Amino acid sequence: MNLQQMGQAARDAAYVLAQSSTRTKNNALLAMADALEASSSAILAANERDLTTARDNGLDEAMLDRLTLNSARLKAIAQDVRNVVSLADPVGAELDSRVLENGMRLSRRRVPLGVVGVIYEARPNVTIDIAALCLKTGNASILRGGRETFHTNQELVKVIQQALASSQLPQAAVQYISEPGREWVSGLLQLDQYVDMIIPRGGANLHKLCKEQATIPVIIGGFGIGHMFVDASADLVRAIEVIDNAKTQRPSVCNTIDTLLVHQAVAEPLLAGVSVRMAEKGVELVADSAALALLKAGPAKVRAAAEGDFDTEWLSLTLGVKVVSDVEAALAHLRAHNANHSDAILTNDILSAERFINGTPSAAVYVNASTRFTDGAQFGLGAEVAVSTQKLHARGPMGLEELTSYKWVGQADYLIRD
């Protein structure tokens, strides 16, 4: 295997996909879904090999569960592919169009990005997920999964490529880097002659590696400290429900809150209620001095915040609490503590709301709602490729449109420039 050859093959495949009708792409997706079910036994056998190795290497239960496929999960994955068929194909639509003074009709037409490189960890469903979304948008993909899922991914990609061939689409539309070794990742990250975008799906270290080594645009995302600010004018009773939802509905994901900021004017009554609810939910509070003074009387477990606590993405049943003087102080805290993902204000004050919306560094900002909505499905995007916390190309949940670019199209009558 040779990265240059893979890149060239992907590029060539991308030109074919860019010319393919939505019907052709959808038929390939349906063939892919059917093939996944038809090849169930081979895929599960390969997955069993990975699981055996994983157990021998002593991976923990959570890891093993993420690795595991069974016929039910495989059926669900196939169904997800069929759902992608039902989504609108963004390619070919015109973003805008005008006629210039000189008579040229100028428009911007949506086109596929070309070749997308994806580097990810454990979960084998990502292989199918990304391959399907890239195919739908006319992009070729080069995949590099974690070694824990080596055999499973091999089998999945074999099935995908057979489905592509049966649909008269180039097999190189979806390629997998099977060689072990970090140098293959570095090589992919610098294949800028052929690859248009890199999507890392994994932890902070993977994103750091990509940022440092890539000569290709990288979509950075998935981190950030989540904040909720309760303003003086908030409904303190309903606020408890939103705080609870944002913290405890699914503590391990990135759109939960890590820090609760409370306006000093309502700190006492609000934190009394917060302590009761958080105690019920088993949430430990980490409070600044002002909040600690109000919370230590309450039922919830609480400790004084230490250096770095307000910069910690808890991903667990822990919640930072701080009393602030007003919305400006809340914004100052957000800016100082890496708020770039999802943050919320609870308020009935129209000026505070606007101030907070415009003042946050967040990719997604909410007024009187839980931060848990930052999600492609919740936003109605139909599919989610990644959640970007950078500002270029795309920000927040990325759907199919974010897998496209545009080209300028100028049409005229033998027009020359004066």
Added chain:
Amino acid sequence: MNLQQMGQAARDAAYVLAQSSTRTKNNALLAMADALEASSSAILAANERDLTTARDNGLDEAMLDRLTLNSARLKAIAQDVRNVVSLADPVGAELDSRVLENGMRLSRRRVPLGVVGVIYEARPNVTIDIAALCLKTGNASILRGGRETFHTNQELVKVIQQALASSQLPQAAVQYISEPGREWVSGLLQLDQYVDMIIPRGGANLHKLCKEQATIPVIIGGFGIGHMFVDASADLVRAIEVIDNAKTQRPSVCNTIDTLLVHQAVAEPLLAGVSVRMAEKGVELVADSAALALLKAGPAKVRAAAEGDFDTEWLSLTLGVKVVSDVEAALAHLRAHNANHSDAILTNDILSAERFINGTPSAAVYVNASTRFTDGAQFGLGAEVAVSTQKLHARGPMGLEELTSYKWVGQADYLIRD
């Protein structure tokens, strides 16, 4: 001077700019334009120091001319700043908005990128140009100009910062890295904690350096082989005018054509006309064997194409010529020869036109028009920050909107996720 401090100061300034009204930003721009004219003598004196050094270092006339400021040029630069005032401010507009099933009003609101880093060569007007466009869009900028313009840029930035201060905007909204040494460029390229986007304005080596060293998204652009394909159905008389315009109107710029592709069915009559016109314009032709056979009888200077000629961006009065069998062969040539900037087809065949539009790798594709239109002013963008040849964030001429990002805004009535 310390890059971390500059970055932090730029970030803080960016928060102030993001909250500033268009009126405040416009007043600062007007103050900037007035100050440039008021400080004319100091600026020209500094420029004279740079010119003296440049002459001592034996820079060529073209280089010296790009370096030179005089009161007329300074007036023009000030006027360009006033023109930016008249442009619409894209910040704050909503890209789209919908109400979700659960009642949340979800929209995407245009926001400044934050901090933009710009690395450029010779021309001092770039300093004012970029500073003004970034200020208009609420972005802080960190500038690094070529050492040939060291004193001029120092003076220009001093004037800009005084204008900012007089308009109650932070001086750190526009900062300049005055220290010599490559390590400062590398440092800026890795200041990802504070800088959101890097715009290199210069040659291929600068772009390569940025791609390799940056941990920040970089806008790559300004290169690419330009092609014009004359299809069998083209108007061969008017075709000559468009070819002439695309090649000779301004041979040294990136939106001219480097290669003329001719459908075999019309090669003989077209190339006869091309040879006459190119001879008149002093253009040397570099032809493949089929084209050479037809051209050697003509008046234009012609030689056989050698290895690499069709991969050469001439930026001079030289034109590659190749006979191809059809539009597919033309597209195959484009794909093999780095067509990513501006390309055109001359045709009266609607299917060939669509085929070419969708099949080119170009950022800008034209039907029956010169490639010379790829330009922010020509496209009516009002201003041009750069011409991107990459596919992410922005492609082709970048105007004020391309200096912005968006944030998701969700507004509801204490809504929680089920």
